[in-house]
Amino acid sequence: MKIIIVGCGKVGSSLVDQLSKEKHEITIVDRNADVVSDISNTYDVMGVVGNGASYELLQETGIEEANLLIAVTDSDEVNMLACLVAKKVGGSNNPDFATIARVRNPLYSKEVAYIKEELGLATTINPEYAAAMEISRLIRFPSASKVDTFAKGKVELVKMEIPENSPLNGLSLIDIGKKYSMPVLIGIVERGEEVVIPRGNFVLMPGDRISLIATPEIARHFFHKVGLAVKGAKNVMIIGGGTIAIYLAEELLKSGITVKIVDWNREKCEELSDRMPEAAIICGDASNQDVLFEEGIRTVDGFVSLTGIDETNIFLSLFAKRVSKAKVITKVNRISFDDIIEEFNPGSIIYPKSITADYIVRYVRAKSNSIGSNVETLYRLMDGRVETLEFSIRKNSPVAGIPLMELKLKKDVLIACINHRGRIEIPNGRSVIHEGDTVVIITTTSGFSDIQDVLEG
Amino acid sequence: MNYGIIIYILGWVVFLTGSFMTLPCICAAIYQEQQGIYYMIVALSALLIGFLITRKKPKNHQFFAREGLLMVGSSWIVMSMIAALPFTLCGDIPFYVDALFESVSGFTTTGASILTDVEALCHASLLWRSFTHWIGGMGVFVFLLAVLPMVGGYNMHIMRAESPGPSVGKLVPKVRDTAKILYLIYFGLTVLMMIILIIAKMPVFDAICTAVGTAGTGGFGIKGDSMASYSPLIQWIVTIFMVLFGVNFNFYFFLLLGKGRNKKNAFKMEEVRWYIGLFILASVVISVNILSMMGSYSESIRHASFSVATVMTTTGFATEDFDLWPTLSKTILVAYMFLGACAGSTGGGIKVSRIVLVFKMVRQEIRSFIHPRSVKTITLDGKPVEKDTLRGVSVYICTFSVLFIVSMLLIAIDGFSFTTTFTSVTATINNIGPGLEICGPTGNYASFSVLSKFVFMFDMLAGRLELYPLLVLFAPRMWKKNS
Numbered sequence: 022m023k024i025i026i027v028g029c030g031k032v033g034s035s036l037v038d039q040l041s042k043e044k045h046e047i048t049i050v051d052r053n054a055d056v057v058s059d060i061s062n063t064y065d066v067m068g069v070v071g072n073g074a075s076y077e078l079l080q081e082t083g084i085e086e087a088n089l090l091i092a093v094t095d096s097d098e099v100n101m102l103a104c105l106v107a108k109k110v111g112g113s114n115n116p117d118f119a120t121i122a123r124v125r126n127p128l129y130s131k132e133v134a135y136i137k138e139e140l141g142l143a144t145t146i147n148p149e150y151a152a153a154m155e156i157s158r159l160i161r162f163p164s165a166s167k168v169d170t171f172a173k174g175k176v177e178l179v180k181m182e183i184p185e186n187s188p189l190n191g192l193s194l195i196d197i198g199k200k201y202s203m204p205v206l207i208g209i210v211e212r213g214e215e216v217v218i219p220r221g222n223f224v225l226m227p228g229d230r231i232s233l234i235a236t237p238e239i240a241r242h243f244f245h246k247v248g249l250a251v252k253g254a255k256n257v258m259i260i261g262g263g264t265i266a267i268y269l270a271e272e273l274l275k276s277g278i279t280v281k282i283v284d285w286n287r288e289k290c291e292e293l294s295d296r297m298p299e300a301a302i303i304c305g306d307a308s309n310q311d312v313l314f315e316e317g318i319r320t321v322d323g324f325v326s327l328t329g330i331d332e333t334n335i336f337l338s339l340f341a342k343r344v345s346k347a348k349v350i351t352k353v354n355r356i357s358f359d360d361i362i363e364e365f366n367p368g369s370i371i372y373p374k375s376i377t378a379d380y381i382v383r384y385v386r387a388k389s390n391s392i393g394s395n396v397e398t399l400y401r402l403m404d405g406r407v408e409t410l411e412f413s414i415r416k417n418s419p420v421a422g423i424p425l426m427e428l429k430l431k432k433d434v435l436i437a438c439i440n441h442r443g444r445i446e447i448p449n450g451r452s453v454i455h456e457g458d459t460v461v462i463i464t465t466t467s468g469f470s471d472i473q474d475v476l477e478g
Numbered sequence: 479m480n481y482g483i484i485i486y487i488l489g490w491v492v493f494l495t496g497s498f499m500t501l502p503c504i505c506a507a508i509y510q511e512q513q514g515i516y517y518m519i520v521a522l523s524a525l526l527i528g529f530l531i532t533r534k535k536p537k538n539h540q541f542f543a544r545e546g547l548l549m550v551g552s553s554w555i556v557m558s559m560i561a562a563l564p565f566t567l568c569g570d571i572p573f574y575v576d577a578l579f580e581s582v583s584g585f586t587t588t589g590a591s592i593l594t595d596v597e598a599l600c601h602a603s604l605l606w607r608s609f610t611h612w613i614g615g616m617g618v619f620v621f622l623l624a625v626l627p628m629v630g631g632y633n634m635h636i637m638r639a640e641s642p643g644p645s646v647g648k649l650v651p652k653v654r655d656t657a658k659i660l661y662l663i664y665f666g667l668t669v670l671m672m673i674i675l676i677i678a679k680m681p682v683f684d685a686i687c688t689a690v691g692t693a694g695t696g697g698f699g700i701k702g703d704s705m706a707s708y709s710p711l712i713q714w715i716v717t718i719f720m721v722l723f724g725v726n727f728n729f730y731f732f733l734l735l736g737k738g739r740n741k742k743n744a745f746k747m748e749e750v751r752w753y754i755g756l757f758i759l760a761s762v763v764i765s766v767n768i769l770s771m772m773g774s775y776s777e778s779i780r781h782a783s784f785s786v787a788t789v790m791t792t793t794g795f796a797t798e799d800f801d802l803w804p805t806l807s808k809t810i811l812v813a814y815m816f817l818g819a820c821a822g823s824t825g826g827g828i829k830v831s832r833i834v835l836v837f838k839m840v841r842q843e844i845r846s847f848i849h850p851r852s853v854k855t856i857t858l859d860g861k862p863v864e865k866d867t868l869r870g871v872s873v874y875i876c877t878f879s880v881l882f883i884v885s886m887l888l889i890a891i892d893g894f895s896f897t898t899t900f901t902s903v904t905a906t907i908n909n910i911g912p913g914l915e916i917c918g919p920t921g922n923y924a925s926f927s928v929l930s931k932f933v934f935m936f937d938m939l940a941g942r943l944e945l946y947p948l949l950v951l952f953a954p955r956m957w958k959k960n961s
Contacts, residue, residue: 061634
């Protein structure tokens, strides 16, 4: 696909990274010539320097032949204008032409549907909102360090670490199936640096981080049985009153969770209190331990550090981990040192930039596969080493109508769940995929674009 | 420094040189020449060695500008060394240094020869000589990029190191597609020229050699008198195609594949307009200047425009011995040797765009003396030019001058006249071929010493690769493991 990316900040460049690996023809536009030359030196893309909202410049990028324009500059207005102009130029003789804009100002967030409709956008992405949604999912399911959903939320992929005293220790996956006889599937196991898609004879050890695939109720039920806490948080402390905090607090308040936001800026605090009278807004310096103790950090069961400085967030989370039993979530903006940060173990880590990039990549995949079998959603897990993909099964698909155990699947591929038109099945060897189903597969191989890619040969 | 990938790419270059060499083998088979056997041996061994080296894929695919420079610099040397082998083995050029000179001159599209009697060569050698122009014209790496599936954007470093011009951009987002488009235009124009030459009643073998030689703006003739004995019509065809191959290939891309506004962009390219303008200007002045010698207008216009085209595009064919022309004409021709063709074409020289930028910089400097506070950005094709590009142009011209002077001093040891010394360096460093006097259109480079020949070879490579890929080979810092 021919893609034009306007704006090469962190999101733009991580999009270039992922999309160029998937062999799309990419043209980047940025006002900063250094950034453009940097990126076009490392990736196989064409660079154009200038303002992406300019009609003349967009023509130069070959927009007449492009399929998609993604506007991710730091200005919402430029993004929207770029998409509007692009739609008029590129969409005039190409009905398939689509545009994606990053619109992040909370002011516009309520009008997003209108904007999307009026500007003819394919989709908008709000990184802060997406991050807030992710955090809220984690808070409501605290023992997991990461939760992803498939099949429109009907199936969850829950990642958690096996503690020392867990009954799962020393059991192979077959044993687990026999002992608990529940429709759950252990899809991915991380042991140290290694990421594996386990077979039936795989034996679990303490310290393994497993990713469990199940429907939400059964997942909770299973965790209850194996003795891992599943109680959702009831009161949450948020440090930093930025945009993510606003979206997050609103979301949490909706589901009846008490929220306390700490920020040192009085004006901002007043603004927050105006917007959310139900939340407790504390004006104070969160890097002062006394302030945190006074506000009851020991007793909260959710702690989210969302300040603008990565280092502060990490320290605050490490501190919260030490003094409380809360589920701790840390926001980190810079992705470069992710493996080091994870070594510190400051709870669950949220990278807003990669959430945004993932969201867009997922859209691009779905669009570029609109013929034949279809990638509905895609998750990159474990630093991109594992992908989970959701396919819908078209007519005459080579996987349809055959029991799974008779399919010659590639190594490192697992069929994680089958959605029979709304009825979820966590498959076993006797399960059969039918036309019209959607299936979720997990794989350590990258770049599957069609369901038949999972078959050997 | 990622040596793994450099070796790997070198392997591909060896392989590619071997596969190109099958062409003279076929030619030898057609003419039933025994020399073909040597071409066969060299081609097969190159194919085998290249094949073996490329079996081992490098683990690390990451490389940067300096690996790109090193790859290109060393590959061109290796390539020339292989290409020189059959000349010596088959006995056409018994002395290996001479053979090397000939193949370097071929790949760098110079067309300077050490041969005193070209017509004594076998057909295979003649074709191979001319065909090296074609390979070197667009560049072996551009070809490699077009056929070799390589991941990542790193290969832009290779393309940039090999392609001529102050700033190398892409035509389309992918390097591979850009390379393919360039070679398609190149190939298309070459075939077109061959057909037109054959229609103009040139023998088929001559037409092939002339077309590939013109396409690469090389200039190896297959006759002792170069182009002089062909009909005026053929000479005109060659003139026109020389000018065409000296045009920035982006021009053709915009013209053929551009849509809407981009099509108009083709005619807005400042460099192309300057190039055509300067070509016409010099042709007119010289034809007036040599009118008394030629007798008729048509004769003088034909010879003048042919000579201007051959010098400006750095091809180096000849219809007339311009060494005998009046001083004004000779001086214009020597000046045009430095000018060169457009950036992004197959021609050599300093390139019109660099000269245009230099003039603009000078104008800006003068303006800043008159209005010290004036701010005025330098533009090309209506777009502002990056400071880095301008700095690159100035440094390029300085480096070029230094290299030029040092080469001249080394050549001077041979003790030839100043004109010979000056123009021989000019003609090699700008990849033209013929200079004046001893190395003029009717002369050759045979009488120079071995040292001088090596200096010429260095100059030719440096000129074709735009100095730096070759100069970095001699930077000690380049070879340190973790500098």
